[in-house]
Amino acid sequence: MTMFDIPVAYAAMFVGAVGTLVPMWRAHGADCRVRIGHGAMAVSMVAMMVPAVPAGIHLLGGAVLIALAVFVTGETMHRRTAVPCAVDLTAMGVLLLLAPTSAPAPAASAPGPGPGPGPAPSGHHHGGAGISTGWLPLIVLVCWALLALHLYRSTPRRECPGVKFAAAGSALMILGMTPMVV
Template identity: 80%
Template sequence: MFEIPAVHAAMFVGAVGALVPMWRAHGTDCRVQIAHGAMALSMVAMMIPGVPAGIHLLEGAVLIGLAVFVTGETMHRRTAIPCAVDLTAMGVLLLLAPMSATTPAASAASAPTPSGHHHGGAGISTGWLPLVVLVCWALSTLYLFRSTPRRERRSGVKTAAAGSALMILGMAPMAA
């Protein structure tokens, strides 16, 4: 998907971020562990050059499906909800990736004419949508961390928030 070394480094950080909550997973349901493994694999798949865009669409759909799967567990809500937020945001970003990537033909078709209006589409640009998803993801992660009472902020909640922050950093190239 991306072939720039700095972007690869950010995505590697994101893959590590997906695995961070698994290090402290001693009280976590296996659904959350499966989901974090899938997010890490998705981040690694983004670093492989020449992967068709359809694979990333499939990854996005699978991650959103896993968000539903994770929230089916009622025992570990403190870990399931942040994980579902991560899965949903990453899945939406992957689904938006092919739309936000501009091709020379598409950008030429929607170029403004001398009269100042656009041709070849509804006139609505989705280039800002990945950035909105990324900002909402960051704000949701911060809210979930801050809304946890201090006495309940054990290492698992802190670890999940740190992992989410690393994944947000890793997915930042998708919004650029």
């Protein structure tokens, strides 16, 4: 069973995709770089919802998201909007890089008559690119949530009126990335 067999996983990923766009609703003063970063996260979340997309695409997407985190923080004028976006980009990129490059291999069957092992399930599986990552994706997700909460609580509302939208978007993205950790 893959995460694509569970409708709740699709719903969570859809909520995450919407969450990538929420900060742009009030981003009147946001830099174009922040908008590009949120757009890239939206494309990445939608791509995760497509089960036929090769896992290599998600690995490439993870690397691009991390590179965009550096790009987003290059504009010093909009630090209050760039830093939360960079945190979201980095966390999502790291989680995508922890995705395996192929579906898990089926267990070997005993020799004898009858059908052999079935084909490996297709779709996007998470948990490590051929290495045992164990709790690492969960740790990344929890750190992302804690950092987003810290940024929300430490930003004066009068300095950045869109801070509530950025925090809501981060929360929705974290919810959307949860199926890949579970």
